[in-house]
Amino acid sequence: MNSMPHLASASDLSHKSTSGINPLMRVEGLCKRYQQGEALAVNQVSFTLQPGEILALLGPSGCGKTTTLRMLAGFEHPESGRIFLHGQDVTELPPQKRHIGIVFQDYALFPHMSLLRNVTFAMRHVPTHQQEQKAMEWLELVGLAAYAKRHPHELSGGQQQRVALARTLAAEPELVLLDEPFSNLDAALRESTRKEMRALFKKAGTSVILVTHDQAEAMTFADKVGVMQQGKLIQLDTPQQVYQHPATAFVAKFLGHTNLLQGLAQGNQAQTPLGAINLSSSVEGEVHLSLRPEDLTLSASDDPAAARVVDREFRGHDYLYVLEQDGLQYCAITPSHNYFEIGSHVAIQSLRQASVLPSSNH
């Protein structure tokens, strides 16, 4: 990444504000319905994006992520709601007037052009005599400088994806929208590309909205994660907050394994089927809790009433155990040296506070 080109703001939308720093993007009550009489594909989605911030919209297939992104880009018109860039209402502007860089799942490279030409095509803001050199720098960044003369059909899917990224970045947009941009890369390449891209965006101060159904990708790539369910943005917060303090049971489950427990709370503690557990907030009465499996510890027990190991999955760096106690099942993740036989008994202890889920939303 030593020859990384400098990204400058290419937006001609003024981002000077008389009242301090404005969000780069503000979205208010965005709704979209594809067919009359059908449910909303996107339902009252609102959020703000700060300059330089990376936001991941995360959710299961069909929850409205791509539709949201397409509305932000200007390819779909919302049924209601507004989109502001630097405080300016762009809801009615066509895509090319929004100055947003977009990488969709189908990379839409020009098939008759070499990779180099595909990239220089996006560089009308760069003086002609500098375009090739700059384009080579972008191709180098995505690890494809050696392929510059090839055509898209001579590349693998993952390589085409990287060219599409290079071409988008070459236009030096202030905001980049990415729809599952790493989905065609193998696991190792996905991780390294993700890291490099994040570093690049951060260095350049480029804002990014990424759509993904991969929770690990959302949490490692983004500053903020917005979890969507059936068209609604359920929770938007830092990855740590969303993971450790999920707003609903759906969010808790979508971000990884979890134990959903019922308990009777008194202040910062609740009585649960697993015994007394400390809580992340002070509440009274019946509560629904989320307890992550890595927050549980297991120790061998002679007590036949203790939890019984019913399943064990070796995952390299850890084990995922399924346990049963009093007819209820729990999951626990332990370091891989903590080995318990299936059928053996273990005592379960909670290391951390459980998250209290709003009772109306479990």
Ligand SMILES: Nc1ncnc2c1ncn2[C@@H]1O[C@H](COP(=O)(O)OP(=O)(O)OP(=O)(O)O)[C@@H](O)[C@H]1O
């Ligand atoms: N062009 C379309 N016409 C009609 N319905 C559509 C259209 N595009 C999407 N939908 C519907 O809108 C809903 C949201 O789709 P969308 O593609 O936004 O979801 P998504 O979260 O991006 O899913 P995925 O992860 O599978 O891409 C789905 O129910 C989908 O079937």
